[in-house]
Amino acid sequence: MVSDGSRPVAVLVGPPGSGKTTVGRALAERLGLDLHDTDLAIEAATGRSIPDIFIEDGEPVFRDLERAEVARALSATTGVLALGGGAVMDPTTRSALGGHTVVFLDVGIADASKRIGFDQSRPLLAVNPRASWVALMKRRRPVYEGVATHVVDTAGRTPEDVAEQIAGLIGEPR
């Protein structure tokens, strides 16, 4: 069995546009497990969209909700867990990731912009999206690499292809 039933089989981290949700879905499907996405969980629990939380309450309120949701999800999820792109910037979350199988989905600006199209759904990228993404990735790259047990390059690849590699890395039975 790939899941020991007590922790996520893989925690996916990476910047916006790295494909955490689509790869997570493909990986979960392949393994016959569920995908839990912390952004969706926060939206479901609050009944509000993430842009609305950012605009109405501010980023610190969102980060508090995110820290709590990641902690809850790390102990409650036994399938695949996808974190919001900024979750790993929180020191408490980084400590909580210790001992977990964490996969950093690496991506460059060319693929990220193709995947996300830079619309209004990502408040941190609302102004000057490309430059903001590049600056954000420069700041975050060492953090993603620091928490990762595996780094997977997603450039030019389909979600299924990336999912297949991750399944191999985490020990899918063959």
Ligand code: S3P
């Ligand atoms: C964020 C990424 C978003 C979402 C929020 C903040 C970030 O998730 O959590 O808008 O700080 O990078 P995605 O990585 O799924 O876009």
